[in-house]
Amino acid sequence: MASFELLTPATVDAAIATLRAIEPARRVVLAGGTDLLLDIDDGRAAPSQVISLRRLPWRTLDWVEGSLTVGSTLALRSLEKEPEVARRYPALAQAVRAVGSVALRHSATLGGNLARAAPASDLIPVLLVLDAEVELVGPTGSRSLSVDRFLVASRRTAIAPDELIRAIRFPEPRPSAYLWQRVRRVHDISQLAIAVAWSPDRKTWRVAVGGIPPRSVLLPEVAAALGGERPGSSELHTARARASRAVALVADRRASEEYRRQLVGVLLERAVRSALGGGAAG
Amino acid sequence: MSRPIELRLNGRPATIPDVPDDERLLDTLRWRLDLKGTKEGCRTGGCGACTVLVDGRSILACLALTREVEGTAVTTIEGSASDPDLARVRAAFEKVGALQCGYCTPGFVMTLGGLLKEIGRSAPIDQFLRGLDGNLCRCTGYASIVRAVAEMREPGP
Ligand SMILES: Cc1cc2nc3c(=O)[nH]c(=O)nc-3n(C[C@@H](O)[C@@H](O)[C@H](O)COP(=O)(O)OP(=O)(O)OC[C@H]3O[C@@H](n4cnc5c(N)ncnc54)[C@H](O)[C@@H]3O)c2cc1C
Ligand code: FES
Numbered sequence: 548m549a550s551f552e553l554l555t556p557a558t559v560d561a562a563i564a565t566l567r568a569i570e571p572a573r574r575v576v577l578a579g580g581t582d583l584l585l586d587i588d589d590g591r592a593a594p595s596q597v598i599s600l601r602r603l604p605w606r607t608l609d610w611v612e613g614s615l616t617v618g619s620t621l622a623l624r625s626l627e628k629e630p631e632v633a634r635r636y637p638a639l640a641q642a643v644r645a646v647g648s649v650a651l652r653h654s655a656t657l658g659g660n661l662a663r664a665a666p667a668s669d670l671i672p673v674l675l676v677l678d679a680e681v682e683l684v685g686p687t688g689s690r691s692l693s694v695d696r697f698l699v700a701s702r703r704t705a706i707a708p709d710e711l712i713r714a715i716r717f718p719e720p721r722p723s724a725y726l727w728q729r730v731r732r733v734h735d736i737s738q739l740a741i742a743v744a745w746s747p748d749r750k751t752w753r754v755a756v757g758g759i760p761p762r763s764v765l766l767p768e769v770a771a772a773l774g775g776e777r778p779g780s781s782e783l784h785t786a787r788a789r790a791s792r793a794v795a796l797v798a799d800r801r802a803s804e805e806y807r808r809q810l811v812g813v814l815l816e817r818a819v820r821s822a823l824g825g826g827a828a829g
Numbered sequence: 830m831s832r833p834i835e836l837r838l839n840g841r842p843a844t845i846p847d848v849p850d851d852e853r854l855l856d857t858l859r860w861r862l863d864l865k866g867t868k869e870g871c872r873t874g875g876c877g878a879c880t881v882l883v884d885g886r887s888i889l890a891c892l893a894l895t896r897e898v899e900g901t902a903v904t905t906i907e908g909s910a911s912d913p914d915l916a917r918v919r920a921a922f923e924k925v926g927a928l929q930c931g932y933c934t935p936g937f938v939m940t941l942g943g944l945l946k947e948i949g950r951s952a953p954i955d956q957f958l959r960g961l962d963g964n965l966c967r968c969t970g971y972a973s974i975v976r977a978v979a980e981m982r983e984p985g986p
């Protein structure tokens with residue numbers, strides 16, 4: 548006997564109705580399955596119903612006036628293969644390429660990564676600095692909120708039990724970069740990661756740190772220290788100093804606190820240079 | 830629940846009876862269809878031994894529900910002789926001798942065959958080698974596999 552029943556609603560309305568019909572504790576949503584099936588194997592999830600999003604029309608990538616909307620169930624590999632993504636949102640392309648392997652990225656989705664809200668996610672720091680918006684759809688219609696507000700804590704988000712992530716929207720294209728440090732280049736979790744982006748509209752930097760619990764966070768005071776579009780060495784120096792004090796850097800089995808404190812400044816400076824130079828980082 | 834599933838398997842239409850909703854593609858292939866060429870290594874997405882093609886794209890069969898690939902075209906190493914890209918990779922592995930125990934080989938062949946379909950024969954070698962990031966081999970030390978990749982490529986213009 549199967550341990551769960553797989554439901555494959557054919558429309559968004561049917562999917563929402565299915566969510567509403569089943570008690571939240573008994574069901575779970577399936578996109579690429581690369582996190583969920585492991586959770587089921589480990590007993591972290593024990594649903595009696597699994598609701599697949601496979602038939603929903605969300606494997607999309609749309610450009611509207613030069614800005615990007617990614618459907619929640621689009622495979623990461625499809626995102627990475629779109630040349631305009633790497634050109635307009637370099638940090639996003641760099642972060643996507645950091646996730647697992649090609650075969651994993653043929654299944655794994657952006658919506659699943661965001662919904663999971665893992666502290667070590669490679670995509671979330673980038674969503675933060677690009678001011679990405681999450682589009683949620685539920686029984687009463689849809690709503691949007693910033694990724695920063697969507698993330699509540701480690702593995703906790705602001706999604707309601709009967710809502711789904713429909714898409715992730717990126718406002719203006721931004722010079723940006725994502726850099727990470729790992730013991731091994733692949734199949735490892737970053738000891739620390741930094742995303743930076745320059746917003747031409749707001750004339751400000753965004754800086755986010757990832758790879759540390761409880762969640763990836765924006766560092767506005769570090770971004771402010773960078774000043775204008777082309778920070779000089781004194782701005783970089785101040786930003787580095789602030790970065791190493793800004794977050795509660797912890798020691799765990801991946802890195803010591805001291806190493807992380809060193810790393811945060813080094814990656815920050817390299818990321819800013821990469822964003823400005825359009826450098827081939829990552 | 831268990832229901833029959835229709836798909837294309839190694840180039841032919843197939844109906845698989847009684848597939849439980851929670852069954853992984855890896856288990857359907859190995860235990861229900863007796864296609865033992867697809868290997869189980871880690872069962873957690875980390876080794877690439879279970880790689881198969883779904884509509885020409887490589888996926889990890891240990892992290893896929895069989896019912897989720899309903900209606901698609903699934904190709905395993907058993908179908909590699911009749912697919913020109915996979916046959917090309919196989920020929921390169923055989924010529925170079927890019928294996929020892931062979932446990933990882935189906936996964937490498939499927940991953941590289943999928944890459945040939947995605948990026949073409951004359952893509953830069955780095956794209957193929959980085960594309961192998963998810964495939965582990967504990968025997969060869971990879972040098973012979975890298976030679977097979979070079980053999981399989983067509984030098985660019
Ligand atoms: C071997 C391996 C290596 C990995 N390496 C990395 C890495 O380097 N960096 C990294 O960041 N991640 C990594 N991951 C995790 C990464 O694969 C996932 O986070 C992936 O992006 C999740 O997407 P999915 O479609 O597979 O989600 P699923 O597993 O299908 O779902 C994940 C969670 O999100 C929920 N969900 C999914 N879609 C929606 C939606 N549209 N609306 C509401 N809820 C939804 C599900 O209910 C579930 O709780 C790795 C995983 C594996 C197995
Ligand atoms: S068995 Fe699937 S990746 Fe190892």
Ligand code: FES
Pocket residue numbers: 928929930931932933934965966967968969
């Ligand atoms: S040849 Fe033995 S694992 Fe690769």
